[in-house]
Amino acid sequence: MRTIQPSAESTILLLRELVSHLRENRTQLREEWARRITEAQLLTAMTKEEIFAEATSVYDNYVEVLETGSVEALQAYARNLSERIIPRGVETHEVLGIVLLLRDVLARSLFKKYQADFDLLNRVLDAYEPAANRIANTVGVGFVQERERIIRQQQEAIRELSTPVLQVRERLLILPMIGVIDSQRARQLTEQVLRGIRTNRAKVVVMDITGVPAIDSNVANHLVQTVDASRLMGATVIVTGLSPEIAQTLVTIGVDLSKMNTVGDLQGGIEEAERLLGYKVQAEQISG
């Protein structure tokens, strides 16, 4: 077993030799790699030509990292690649799979070339392995980071979409709340309601929770706080659409709802709000 680490200088020399070997056999190794990718049924979302084009870029970047030792260009490329292929449904295991395949293809070609000189082969692999690991790591991390960035972005988008504050009449806002409400969203909702009251000069706010499947005591308390805070700003809150389950939960956990103005459904809530604001809705007589 070899325990002596090769000196830095000899590593550089070996890597240089490696790079020239990879450059010489670029066409053949690249084809071999693309073939293995298809065989392993990776990147099925992409066409053969696309795979080959990407394979070429990855290959060149790969060789460049081995030559320069700097992963920055590869990082940028990996990010760019991820940006392009994530929307097409490429999975993490596929990306890691192809990088590991390339690693394997190249290692095999090194075995073939140096099999006569076992000692040299060992030293070549010593130089190659850490660099190859680093590359696999860089590409994998780049891909996962890009995915996480997209997930964060989407969460943000969902959060913004999920709680619109709409003005339906002069001084009347409605808030159709949909989906699960956690503490963070509840807090955000409160802020939005209060800001909405100020900017729209609202007198009445109808909060409709028909689309909320469940509520816990934290969120219920938050609801009560929202009602109180709105009152401090001179607005009345009407809560509508409490499902039987939610009503039961609220009663069971003993939330004090005496201060809360609740109406069965959104229509009733809007009618009540119109009454508070002094509106009278009247159907027009249609003649003929």
Added chain:
Amino acid sequence: MEVPILKQGDYLIASIQAALSDEDLLKLRDELADRVGRFRSRGVIVDVTVVDVMDSFASRTLRTTAHMLRLRGAETVIVGIQPEVAFAMVQLGLTLEGVTTMLDLEEGLTFLDQQKKRRAKRAK
């Protein structure tokens, strides 16, 4: 810092200009109670638009002020509580129970005018 109190017809308007100390608040309370009697005012508006911190002493004093003034014959409205302040207050359990609160000065005046009309109607 003294709070200017303006007389506007039947109403008094106290517009807080800066953060108030506890003594300032008590002084405001006494001053309002005194003037409501002197001017025979029917309504008082306390504008707290610029206040960015409302602690328990301040909100308790405002509440007792409102109750005192009601006993002296004037309806009190607190106006201009900012969203952040309102949220902080309810988290501390300070809900100004029994006190009328309105969005801003204009709303406060509208509310007092409506009260006046209602009283006039009842008197008829």
